[in-house]
Amino acid sequence: MVIKNSILAPEWDSTLQRSGNDFTLTFHFKIFLHAIQSKEKFDDGNVFTNGKGVLIWDQAGHYKLNDWADGEWATYRRRFVEILTSSWSGRFTLVPNKPWLKLESGEMIAAKIFCKLSIELVVNKSEKHHQKYRIVHTQNQDAGFRSYADHYTRSAVLSQTDITTEWMFTGPKAHLYPTIVETNVNGKIKKEKHNVEFAFNRLVHEFGHTLGLNHVNGIGNESYNYGITLKQRMSIMGYGSHFYPEHGIPWVKRLGKHLIAQNHQEHTLKFTSHLTDSLQLITYWDNGELKK
Ligand SMILES: [Zn+2]
Numbered sequence: 509m510v511i512k513n514s515i516l517a518p519e520w521d522s523t524l525q526r527s528g529n530d531f532t533l534t535f536h537f538k539i540f541l542h543a544i545q546s547k548e549k550f551d552d553g554n555v556f557t558n559g560k561g562v563l564i565w566d567q568a569g570h571y572k573l574n575d576w577a578d579g580e581w582a583t584y585r586r587r588f589v590e591i592l593t594s595s596w597s598g599r600f601t602l603v604p605n606k607p608w609l610k611l612e613s614g615e616m617i618a619a620k621i622f623c624k625l626s627i628e629l630v631v632n633k634s635e636k637h638h639q640k641y642r643i644v645h646t647q648n649q650d651a652g653f654r655s656y657a658d659h660y661t662r663s664a665v666l667s668q669t670d671i672t673t674e675w676m677f678t679g680p681k682a683h684l685y686p687t688i689v690e691t692n693v694n695g696k697i698k699k700e701k702h703n704v705e706f707a708f709n710r711l712v713h714e715f716g717h718t719l720g721l722n723h724v725n726g727i728g729n730e731s732y733n734y735g736i737t738l739k740q741r742m743s744i745m746g747y748g749s750h751f752y753p754e755h756g757i758p759w760v761k762r763l764g765k766h767l768i769a770q771n772h773q774e775h776t777l778k779f780t781s782h783l784t785d786s787l788q789l790i791t792y793w794d795n796g797e798l799k800k
Contacts, residue, residue: 509608509609509767509770509777510768511524511766511768512766512767513766515762515765515766517638518662519638519639519659519662519720520536520537520638520639521538521638522534522535522536522762522765524621524763524766524767529611529619530619530620530622531619531621532621532622532623532624533602533621533622533623533766534623534624534626535759535762536628537626537627537638538628538629538635538637538638538639539627539628539629539639539640539641540629540630540632540635540637540639540640540641541585541630541641541643543584543645544557544563544573544576544644544645545575545576546561546572546574546575546645547560547561550642552661552663552665553661555656555665557573561573563646565654571644571646571648572646573644573645573646573647574646575645576643580668584643584671585629588627588629589627589629591671591709592625592627592711592712592715593626593627595712595751596625596712597624597625598622598624598784599623599751599783600755600759600781600783600784601620601622601623601781601783602620602621602623602759602779602780603620603779603782604618604620604778604779605776606618606776606777621759623759638662639662639663640662640664641657641664642663642664643665643666643667643670644665644666644668645667646667646668654729655670655710655714656714657718659718659719664714664717666710666714670709671709671711672709673708673709675705675708675793676705676706676747677705678703678705678706678741679702679795679798680703680798685731685736686701686702686703686798687702687703687737687738688700688701688736688737689702689704689737689738689794690737690739700797701797702794702795702797702798703794703795703798704741704793704794705792706742706746706747706792707748707749707792708748709749712744712749713744716745719758721755721758722745723735723745723746724741724743724746725740725746735747738792738794748792749789749791750791751788752783753780753783754781755781757781760780760781
């Protein structure tokens with residue numbers, strides 16, 4: 509096996525470092541975080557500003573913009589890094605299907621890979637960066653501006669509220685389909701419609717798109733793409749805060765570029781993503797069955 513310690517790529521850099529008998533695979537992001545002031549003009553395709561204090565999102569309407577205050581922007585930048593690091597870094601461990609690392613003694617071991625994330629904010633757009641995140645400051649916080657991040661264009665538009673965990677309501681009150689709760693009753697799956705509220709952090713979700721992840725129920729922005737069942741909707745790639753092992757797939761994919769197989773035996777090596785810590789807080793509130 510040839511081990512490449514460092515990879516530079518347009519979307520993010522990565523390093524693979526040995527620590528004892530295991531490895532750490534770290535994603536290094538340089539993100540240009542751009543505070544959009546109210547009169548600033550930009551055009552990101554579907555979303556643009558008119559330079560007169562209005563953000564136009566052609567699917568959902570017009571939003572009046574505020575300027576960023578210095579202190580507020582400094583807090584946003586700090587929280588941006590803290591939230592992404594605490595939610596994504598160290599979350600996944602990649603486990604091999606067989607021993608692959610040869611020790612000096614000649615013994616082969618099944619070395620594991622710990623997945624880390626490192627974020628560096630770039631102040632100036634002329635500095636090298638992998639991703640460009642534009643952060644707008646909308647006047648009406650509940651106006652329903654939908655943030656987004658695009659893996660392919662390596663850009664995102666977020667708002668000032670996206671670092672705050674909010675409640676996503678599902679059910680008739682929110683004009684969203686109720687959440688389907690499946691319970692196993694004596695070996696039979698019973699489905700009930702529940703009114704469920706999910707704690708949701710948009711920044712954590714949008715960064716999933718930056719990593720190349722899609723919504724829990726397929727590509728798209730329809731309600732069903734965010735999931736139908738409780739298990740789907742509680743996902744970070746649904747409406748919730750729960751991480752699943754498959755959210756570590758971006759690390760599995762990148763690892764394939766760090767470990768270069770030299771023979772047939774090494775080509776059959778495969779890694780699967782696991783949650784490093786299987787305990788997660790329950791971050792939804794189930795208001796129970798909806799009676800017709
Ligand atoms: Zn999304």
